[in-house]
Amino acid sequence: MRRTLAQTVGMTIIHSETEHAPGRFRDRFRIPPGPGGGETIYFCGNSLGLQPLVAVDAVQAELERWGSMAVTGHFDGPMPWVPYHKNATDGLARLTGAKPQEVVAMNTLTTNLHLMLTSFYRPTPERGRIVMEQGAFPSDRHAIESQIRLHGLDPHSQLIEIAPREDRLHHEEDLEHYLEHHGERVALVLWPGVQYATGQAFDLARIARAAHRVDAPVGIDLAHAIGNIELDLHNDEIDFAIWCHYKYINAGPGAVGGAFVHNRHHPFDGPRLAGWWGHEEDSRFKMAPTHRPAKGAEGWQISGPPILSTAPLIASLGLFDEAQMPKLRQASLALTGRLAQGITHELGDEIEIITPLEPHRHGAQLSLKVKAGRSAGRQLFERLIGHGVIGDWREPDIIRMAPTPLYNTFDEVDRFVELAGKLIRA
């Protein structure tokens, strides 16, 4: 009798045939071959998402337009290049819980962070601190540190990092506690939507409330959150957010990034780093010397859109519209829940799960620590790769595994758990 794949994770029952089933879009992706000629078990969509077949078509279509239309492609054809980035706007607004004028596809994540800090970090002698999580992704910390120095301030006193607790997790109340006691010194809060090392997801509305109680703007790094968990940036009152599209969005290596600026900041009369693409669209090509910012997030653009790295994004967003984020999230919870169950039951003596397991506190990724220590962890990680299971390693001792619901399946999760058990006990 064929086994009906039904998983009970918490109260969620997922049947393989339903539209909430993980892996429903697997045949729309190219799965890299494994060492024995089969397919890899690819749990690394939190780092670089797999290639959607539509992305290949989209890039080829733009190359063809370039060849056949040359400069006229800027204004003519089915998707002219001048307003090309706008083709991503509605899809990004849906994924981030934003109004369309609040989002824009542009640049890359760290560049967008610098652009946002230029506008939103306005330190005064009394109030110059930026608060972020300790152990943040290094690029964010580099950006913050350099921005503090740019204002002639000292990062040693102005960069405040909220420490995780013994469980290696950050607790929203620790941020709240800091802000309650030192809020009058804080110029800005930067927080992740999902923390890259631990996979922990945060209550963004709560973080925004805590920052706003002390009149500090809040920015969110959504690198690991967009396309992974459901977001509601507008209603959560986030001031700005930045993200990349090469992870869960599957727009390819070096894909164009994204940014959100809340409507209440439009029109924006503070400082910004300007360029001609952020100029009002109607008069941009009049070549006037004065910069008149476009309305909304588009006003932060600097250069014309990078067509070849935006094409895969637009194509990939179509898959998200088809799949629908609430359904994907259900599939993701079931998939990661299955992984958590397998590890806890089969490998609980050997492996600790660092990621919190309550559904609202994680996305697709589980961060695993081998209890025997760093070298045993590293060895397991390398052996898994040798057997075609692709996750990634984050220093000092974390193996990150992120089954993603567009293309990963329950069967892959089960095979991973079985294999990890064999390898760790070998």
Ligand SMILES: Cc1ncc(COP(=O)(O)O)c(C=O)c1O
């Ligand atoms: C959480 C986080 N922030 C920032 C970055 C840097 O992104 P980019 O190279 O696109 O600036 C990354 C890259 O993986 C990331 O994971």
